[in-house]
Amino acid sequence: MIRSTAYSLPGHRNTWLLKWAVYVLAVLFFINCFSPLRIHVDMLRYFAIKDCLENNCPPTADRADYLPFGYTALLLALSKLGILRSFSIIFINCIYLLGGLYFVRKVFAYIHSPLFLFVLVLLNWTVIKFVDHPLSELQYLFFSLASIFAFYQYAKNKKIINLLMAFLFAALAFLTRTVGVALLAALCLGLIWEFRRQLLELISRNKILVAILALCMIAILIFSKQLGLNHYTGVMSKQFQEGLHFSRILKWHFLEWGELFINTSSIKASSYLPSPWGIGIFLLAGVICFAGFIYICFIKRNRIPFIVKAYLFFYLILMFAWPFYDPRFWVPVIPLMAAVIAQTSFQENKAFRLIASLLLVVYTAFGTVSMVYMTYTSLNRKAFARTEANGVYRNEYETHFFGKPLSDTATHEDPYVLDVLRRYDK
Numbered sequence: 001m002i003r004s005t006a007y008s009l010p011g012h013r014n015t016w017l018l019k020w021a022v023y024v025l026a027v028l029f030f031i032n033c034f035s036p037l038r039i040h041v042d043m044l045r046y047f048a049i050k051d052c053l054e055n056n057c058p059p060t061a062d063r064a065d066y067l068p069f070g071y072t073a074l075l076l077a078l079s080k081l082g083i084l085r086s087f088s089i090i091f092i093n094c095i096y097l098l099g100g101l102y103f104v105r106k107v108f109a110y111i112h113s114p115l116f117l118f119v120l121v122l123l124n125w126t127v128i129k130f131v132d133h134p135l136s137e138l139q140y141l142f143f144s145l146a147s148i149f150a151f152y153q154y155a156k157n158k159k160i161i162n163l164l165m166a167f168l169f170a171a172l173a174f175l176t177r178t179v180g181v182a183l184l185a186a187l188c189l190g191l192i193w194e195f196r197r198q199l200l201e202l203i204s205r206n207k208i209l210v211a212i213l214a215l216c217m218i219a220i221l222i223f224s225k226q227l228g229l230n231h232y233t234g235v236m237s238k239q240f241q242e243g244l245h246f247s248r249i250l251k252w253h254f255l256e257w258g259e260l261f262i263n264t265s266s267i268k269a270s271s272y273l274p275s276p277w278g279i280g281i282f283l284l285a286g287v288i289c290f291a292g293f294i295y296i297c298f299i300k301r302n303r304i305p306f307i308v309k310a311y312l313f314f315y316l317i318l319m320f321a322w323p324f325y326d327p328r329f330w331v332p333v334i335p336l337m338a339a340v341i342a343q344t345s346f347q348e349n350k351a352f353r354l355i356a357s358l359l360l361v362v363y364t365a366f367g368t369v370s371m372v373y374m375t376y377t378s379l380n381r382k383a384f385a386r387t388e389a390n391g392v393y394r395n396e397y398e399t400h401f402f403g404k405p406l407s408d409t410a411t412h413e414d415p416y417v418l419d420v421l422r423r424y425d426k
Contacts, residue, residue, distance in 0.1 A: 018115035025122040028375055029094050035132050035378035036401075037086040037425035039393045039417060042067070043134045047420055050075045058416045070176030071136035084424050086134075093131045096142035097121075100335050103149035108339045110303055120338035123367030125263050126327050127334055128374050136176050137331040143173035144183050144311075144332055151187055151307050155194050160209065163191075167213065177332075182314035189314075190307040251283065252325035258286030259327045260334070261359060263366040289359075292352075293337065296344045303343065308336055382406070393417055400425065 048061040049072045074092070078084040101121060105114050121127060130137050147169035154162035170187055174180030259266050262285050270278025297304060297312060315333055322329070330337075346353040377384045385397035385406075395413050398405045400421040 015113070015115065018113070018119055022115055022118050022122065025119070025371065028371055029097075029122070029131065031375055032132050032378045033087050033090040033094065035086060035090060035374075036381065036384055036388075036397070037089075037421060038133045039389050039396075039420075040133050040135060044416065044420065046072055046075060046134065046136070047424075048416070050079065054079060058419075060416055068136075068175055068178055070172060070174075071139055074139060075134070086425055089134045090132055093138040096138040097127070097131060100138075100141045100145040103145040104335045104339050107149055107152045107305060107308065108343055111339065111343050113342065117335075117338050117342040120342060120363075121335050123263070123364060123371070124260065124334050124338075125265070125367060125370040126260065126331050128367070128370045130328050130331050132374060132378070135328070137328055140173050140177040140180065141332040141335070143169045143176060144180065145335060147173060147183055147187070148307055148311060148336075151190055152305055155190070155305070155307070160206065163209075167216075171216075179315065179318055179329075179332075182318050183311055185314045186307060186311035189310045193306050193310070249323050250320065253320050253322075254286035254290060255279065255282050256286065256325065256327045256330060257290045258282030258284070260330055260337075261285055261289040261363065263363040264370065265327070285359075288355075292355075293340065297340050300344075302340075304340060308340075312336060312340075396421060 045062075045065055045067055048058050049065055049067060049069070051058055052061055053072070053076060075084060078088055101118060105111075105117070108114075108117070111117060147166045150162050150166035150169060153159070154166060166187055167184075170180060170183045173183055255266055259282060262269075262282060266279060266282040269282070272278075273281070296302065298309060312333060319329055346356050377387060381397075381401045385394050385401060388394075388397065393414070394407070395405045396417045398407070399413060399418060
């Protein structure tokens with residue numbers, strides 16, 4: 001029998017400290033709802049698609065843009081309600097995050113210290129950053145974790161309604177981000193694993209449900225072009241045709257893992273470190289943390305539900321094959337990764353415990369810095385305009401905030417960015 005985890009990392013037993021940390025972080029997340037609209041390249045694409053559907057396409061818009069329309073539907077709904085504003089978007093992202101944490105807590109009900117899990121998630125720099133951005137990560141996080149929770153409930157009580165909800169939320173997740181195909185695969189594998197002995201009986205009793213699921217799979221294949229699947233496979237093949245090697249992709253994704261666990265951007269950190277050391281430290285940390293995570297999730301004996309393991313397995317496969325670098329791609333699974341860590345005992349191996357404890361101290365320090373910095377820029381418009389998106393849109397922000405650029409460093413203004421700020425940053 002596996003014991004409820006015996007915790008040994010700093011802070012596990014300091015319930016009062018963890019509780020106050022959660023309260024403070026919750027308040028800071030709410031304060032950041034008052035942030036100005038944060039510009040991102042993909043965010044502009046979402047808004048352009050929304051404009052194409054609602055009014056007229058901007059001159060620079062790609063009418064054949066392949067981004068899934070799940071998040072665009074949210075922007076369109078908010079626009080129709082007249083509340084498409086930075087505050088509304090960030091507040092909804094916070095609700096998505098809160099809901100995701102609720103689902104993970106329910107799935108990992110055996111965790112002795114859920115507050116530790118919450119702090120790990122709320123202090124992650126990618127979560128802090130992208131909760132404040134009009135991007136689809138938090139919507140996908142909510143739908144995917146809701147699907148996993150519904151399937152987990154079905155595995156416990158065998159109610160068909162829970163299975164239907166699992167696939168419904170998985171479909172919504174897929175329509176939000178096509179990486180949701182990993183979730184659909186996990187649900188199918190979860191059915192086979194959880195009920196491998198009763199599979200034939202299940203099919204015979206629920207022929208209609210099985211037929212519906214089969215038709216859904218066929219529809220995905222038939223409408224793969226409209227859903228964007230063909231584009232993504234085309235992007236991958238194009239990248240390799242242009243000379244990208246798989247070793248470079250592995251380097252990118254191990255670097256992302258180093259950023260997730262050290263809890264800061266390698267690009268920013270490298271500016272304070274000697275040239276070869278900056279990236280090297282993050283790469284080494286990424287390899288070590290990835291190996292440790294694989295061990296505690298898939299090899300070490302644990303109580304992690306099979307559906308969680310299956311989903312993380314397929315998600316890891318897809319992300320490590322994706323030929324692009326961006327830490328935000330991991331945001332949707334950070335709550336699950338944090339739960340895997342929070343349910344692990346570190347008492348068995350002193351070296352393992354020492355490394356984890358040191359990493360936790362670094363993680364907490366950088367996470368605190370990230371939250372303070374994000375809040376500071378949310379409340380200080382001059383600092384926001386100077387630093388947001390690495391200053392790429394500084395001219396546009398300063399023109400929007402102050403009526404004119406405050407410096408002569410920028411050489412142009414993007415008319416569409418100014419239009420988006422004028423309409424939605426109020």
